[in-house]
Amino acid sequence: MNFAYTPSTICAVATAPGRGGVGVVRISGRGLLPLAHAISNGKTPKPRYATYTDFYDADGSAIDNGLLLYFPGPNSFTGEDVIELQGHGGPVVLKMLLQRCVALGARLAEPGEFTKRAFLNDKLDLAQAESVADLIDAASESAAKSALKSLKGAFSGEIHKLVDELITLRMLVEATLDFPEEDIDFLQKADAVGRLHRLRDQLVKVQTTAKQGALLREGMHVVLIGQPNVGKSSLMNALAGDDIAIVTDIAGTTRDTVREEIVIDGVPVHIIDTAGLRDTDDVVEKIGIERTWQAIERADVALLLVDSRDGIVPEVQTILGQLPERLPRVHVFNKADLSGDKVGRSEEDGHPVVRLSARTHDGVDALKALLLEMIGYSGDSEGVFLARERHLDAIARAEAHLTQAAHDWQQVEIFAEELRMTQNALSEITGRFTPDDLLGVIFSRFCIGK
Numbered sequence: 001m002n003f004a005y006t007p008s009t010i011c012a013v014a015t016a017p018g019r020g021g022v023g024v025v026r027i028s029g030r031g032l033l034p035l036a037h038a039i040s041n042g043k044t045p046k047p048r049y050a051t052y053t054d055f056y057d058a059d060g061s062a063i064d065n066g067l068l069l070y071f072p073g074p075n076s077f078t079g080e081d082v083i084e085l086q087g088h089g090g091p092v093v094l095k096m097l098l099q100r101c102v103a104l105g106a107r108l109a110e111p112g113e114f115t116k117r118a119f120l121n122d123k124l125d126l127a128q129a130e131s132v133a134d135l136i137d138a139a140s141e142s143a144a145k146s147a148l149k150s151l152k153g154a155f156s157g158e159i160h161k162l163v164d165e166l167i168t169l170r171m172l173v174e175a176t177l178d179f180p181e182e183d184i185d186f187l188q189k190a191d192a193v194g195r196l197h198r199l200r201d202q203l204v205k206v207q208t209t210a211k212q213g214a215l216l217r218e219g220m221h222v223v224l225i226g227q228p229n230v231g232k233s234s235l236m237n238a239l240a241g242d243d244i245a246i247v248t249d250i251a252g253t254t255r256d257t258v259r260e261e262i263v264i265d266g267v268p269v270h271i272i273d274t275a276g277l278r279d280t281d282d283v284v285e286k287i288g289i290e291r292t293w294q295a296i297e298r299a300d301v302a303l304l305l306v307d308s309r310d311g312i313v314p315e316v317q318t319i320l321g322q323l324p325e326r327l328p329r330v331h332v333f334n335k336a337d338l339s340g341d342k343v344g345r346s347e348e349d350g351h352p353v354v355r356l357s358a359r360t361h362d363g364v365d366a367l368k369a370l371l372l373e374m375i376g377y378s379g380d381s382e383g384v385f386l387a388r389e390r391h392l393d394a395i396a397r398a399e400a401h402l403t404q405a406a407h408d409w410q411q412v413e414i415f416a417e418e419l420r421m422t423q424n425a426l427s428e429i430t431g432r433f434t435p436d437d438l439l440g441v442i443f444s445r446f447c448i449g450k
């Protein structure tokens with residue numbers, strides 16, 4: 001693999017912090033049987049069976065009792081020996097178990113280190129390893145299902161197919177380089193350009209699916225602008241429908257930016273509320289406002305909500321004037337049941353407009369459809385595998401190199417080089433050509449114990 005690691009024994013609590021019925025300590029390393037013996041006072045666990053036992057401290061006293069599972073490498077998650085101690089889920093007990101493991105020679109694992117070892121030992125490729133984190137962090141059922149597809153190799157499988165085709169094509173082209181006299185004739189007979197076009201079509205299909213997958217993962221960022229009482233909360237509830245909003249603590253975001261999370265048809269929607277944007281001398285409030293503006297800079301859509309009986313009032317006009325030019329806007333006129341407006345979508349002054357009633361839900365579907373359309377979500381998560389920005393970037397580069405290859409195919413050396421670059425870009429997704437520092441970044445974003 002790309003780089004070697006010290007095969008030390010690592011341990012971590014694999015269950016979520018806090019109290020629970022069961023808590024799991026996971027250990028990975030080489031030759032873990034002595035550790036199993038020591039902790040169970042001499043028992044030899046049968047591989048992949050649950051062994052009921054007390055877990056013992058160095059002085060022979062019991063720390064806890066529960067199940068010990070032993071997965072000898074290479075048939076384990078990390079590819080090394082793995083032991084799981086399933087004890088009681090209390091922080092103190094789990095800490096004592098960890099301390100015992102450390103006393104027996106293990107060290108505390110770094111974030112994502114178990115998954116990283118699985119990657120380094122070829123148990124998972126990089127796209128699969130990333131989907132472990134994405135499955136755990138999934139904010140909607142569709143995102144979770146798609147992450148599982150990626151984990152099971154659906155995405156990597158598509159990439160492997162592309163790379164295999166590419167290798168066949170490269171062999172043809174490289175053969176021509178070795179025998180220049182045959183050159184272009186030979187490539188024409190072998191239908192090299194036809195193959196290239198079919199490959200590109202296939203790549204574009206994967207790109208389309210991956211884009212949908214990335215939307216399911218990243219969701220959309222909506223700036224919500226509206227005066228008090230226009231129906232902001234009512235509209236959020238109406239949009240969310242039966243989908244339960246799960247608020248995750250995303251690294252890098254702060255609690256003082258007013259945010260809400262809902263899910264529309266499986267797509268997580270991060271709402272940035274502009275209610276707190278006003279002139280102030282309060283230092284803390286100023287920081288909050290600064291952060292709200294930063295969030296607005298990265299948003300996908302601004303949603304302006306007004307009471308259709310009042311129209312757009314001057315305070316709202318002021319905020320609208322301060323929004324970034326590039327940010328697309330949707331004007332939503334709420335309370336159509338009171339104003340008697342005809343619900344539905346239209347366009348006014350170049351902006352899409354939706355009239356609806358957050359109370360009766362009339363017209364809410366039109367807004368949902370519009371928002372999903374604006375970010376390019378097709379609404380069908382069937383067959384979609386979860387993907388990340390990193391993957392989309394690699395696919396886009398691969399596509400650019402293929403296009404260049406098609407353009408320059410008669411200059412065989414350039415043709416060959418562009419195909420080589422295409423393969424490198426695709427291989428970054430599965431981790432074959434991923435630089436070490438990027439691997440470090442990817443795994444450091446995992447939680448400890450994963």
Ligand code: GDP
Nearest residue numbers: 228229230231232233234334335336357358359
């Ligand atoms: P917010 O302050 O902008 O979050 O507004 P709320 O969602 O709390 O709504 C303010 C009031 O308007 C509440 O009494 C809602 O029930 C009511 N309301 C919101 N949307 C509608 C609507 O479409 N029609 C009617 N009739 N009332 C609405």
